[in-house]
Amino acid sequence: MARAATTSDVFNAIAEPRRREILVLLRTGERPVTELSQELGMPQPGTSKHLRVLREVGLVRDRRAGKQRLYGLDARGLRAVHEWVGGFEQFWTESFDRLDAYVQELKQERQEE
Amino acid sequence: MTATGPGEPVTDRETVVSRTVAAPRELVFEAFTEVRHLSRWWGPEGSSTTTRAFEFRAGGEWVFTMHGPDGTDYPEWISWTEITPPAKLAMVHGEYRDDPNAFESVLTFEPDEAGTRIEMRTVFATKELRDEAVEKYHAIDGGQQTLSKLAGYVTETLQPTADG
Numbered sequence: 503m504a505r506a507a508t509t510s511d512v513f514n515a516i517a518e519p520r521r522r523e524i525l526v527l528l529r530t531g532e533r534p535v536t537e538l539s540q541e542l543g544m545p546q547p548g549t550s551k552h553l554r555v556l557r558e559v560g561l562v563r564d565r566r567a568g569k570q571r572l573y574g575l576d577a578r579g580l581r582a583v584h585e586w587v588g589g590f591e592q593f594w595t596e597s598f599d600r601l602d603a604y605v606q607e608l609k610q611e612r613q614e615e
Numbered sequence: 616m617t618a619t620g621p622g623e624p625v626t627d628r629e630t631v632v633s634r635t636v637a638a639p640r641e642l643v644f645e646a647f648t649e650v651r652h653l654s655r656w657w658g659p660e661g662s663s664t665t666t667r668a669f670e671f672r673a674g675g676e677w678v679f680t681m682h683g684p685d686g687t688d689y690p691e692w693i694s695w696t697e698i699t700p701p702a703k704l705a706m707v708h709g710e711y712r713d714d715p716n717a718f719e720s721v722l723t724f725e726p727d728e729a730g731t732r733i734e735m736r737t738v739f740a741t742k743e744l745r746d747e748a749v750e751k752y753h754a755i756d757g758g759q760q761t762l763s764k765l766a767g768y769v770t771e772t773l774q775p776t777a778d779g
Contacts, residue, residue, distance in 0.1 A: 591632050593659060594735060598634035600656035601733075605638045605646050612642070 512559040512579045521552050525561060532574035629738045637730040644701035644724055659684055673698050
């Protein structure tokens with residue numbers, strides 16, 4: 503299966519460790535790129551590039567605040583990640599849904615016998 | 616080990632899934648005991664199973680392929696470690712016999728006023744193994760735990776916006 507471009511796939515976007523670090527840093531609230539660069543210990547152009555990728559997949563949003571631009575977490579992209587990570591529980595929740603329906607069938611059959 | 620209430624994971628190495636089914640305990644338990652039953656409900660909606668070997672006894676195995684809803688085939692191997700009808704089932708679940716990443720799940724069946732409460736507790740030997748299992752069930756590689764917590768935090772605390 504061909505991999506989707508990083509710029510359109512939230513999972514490819516977070517495969518890069520520095521981009522995950524940015525997300526963790528943003529947990530505490532919005533930050534300008536200068537602060538993020540300092541925290542990451544990487545040059546601002548590189549940080550900006552990562553932020554652009556994160557914004558394009560819907561993990562980060564930005565807004566103008568006076569002279570600077572503030573970056574914060576965007577729940578839309580993260581929701582998809584959350585659902586994906588919950589795969590194991592999801593598997594069993596869906597299985598138990600089907601089990602419930604099937605047992606109701608069994609119950610019906612036994613009552614008719 | 617700290618005391619926890621029912622349905623509460625003890626560590627980040629454990630997952631708990633529970634469900635109440637409106638039927639007697641014997642009947643719910645029965646749905647776990649034969650391939651003709653299991654094949655009707657095992658896996659997410661749209662999946663099916665092809666069984667190669669099945670023996671329902673402690674130490675017995677179920678060897679099968681799960682065909683996922685998207686057409687992906689998953690090799691599966693299950694061995695029952697404890698069978699106590701109709702109250703308890705324990706099984707080791709992996710991809711093949713002696714799979715080093717196999718993990719144990721314990722299912723309990725408790726009667727309650729609505730029918731039968733199923734609780735499935737799965738404890739992984741290490742957090743890494745839990746992560747691998749999660750990954751097998753379509754999670755992502757690397758940083759899942761952090762991201763999962765992050766995502767949970769975000770979806771709980773961020774207000775939905777007009778465009779979200």
